[in-house]
Amino acid sequence: MTEERKSRRSFIQTILAAVSGLLAISPFSEIVRYLRSRGSAGSIRQKIANINDLPPNNRLVFTYPITGDPEKDKDPFRKFLLIKLPDGTLKAYSMVCVHLWCLVDYKPERLQIECPCHGSIYDPETGVAFKGPAAAQPNKTLPEVKLEVDENGDIYAVGVVGVIGYGKEAAGS
Numbered sequence: 001m002t003e004e005r006k007s008r009r010s011f012i013q014t015i016l017a018a019v020s021g022l023l024a025i026s027p028f029s030e031i032v033r034y035l036r037s038r039g040s041a042g043s044i045r046q047k048i049a050n051i052n053d054l055p056p057n058n059r060l061v062f063t064y065p066i067t068g069d070p071e072k073d074k075d076p077f078r079k080f081l082l083i084k085l086p087d088g089t090l091k092a093y094s095m096v097c098v099h100l101w102c103l104v105d106y107k108p109e110r111l112q113i114e115c116p117c118h119g120s121i122y123d124p125e126t127g128v129a130f131k132g133p134a135a136a137q138p139n140k141t142l143p144e145v146k147l148e149v150d151e152n153g154d155i156y157a158v159g160v161v162g163v164i165g166y167g168k169e170a171a172g173s
């Protein structure tokens, strides 16, 4: 075996040992609990826009829950898309791809939410990935923000269903 192969093999063994060690000390539920706390919005009610701020088939990015601390508010786990679908329906999702946590975005020209990293594509009506590596996972749905619209057309985020970075399916874990 060449030196290069030996060193590659040793590198892979080190990574595998680290991953198994992590799993041993951090049961799966602990990881989910961590993700939930990092992206937790509880039931905070926060105005994010007015219905007239957004034309149909468009989107805006918002921070939720906003803290006022610029460092905390930069956290991708606080970044969400508010999408107005062509028929006027409002939807809001976490921007964190459930594959490996790149940030997704809505592409009006293709009417879909896309991840630039490995090509996962999500349905903007449901948040469910239907193409790419995210679609092959059991948890394939972007966490969704619950929205309310008042009589003035002000749109409020009132909570998140799911675990940021892990998916809407993890809502009950």
Ligand code: FES
Pocket: 097, 098, 099, 100, 101, 102, 115, 116, 117, 118, 119, 120, 132, 133, 134
């Ligand atoms: S991180 Fe989005 S497809 Fe891999």
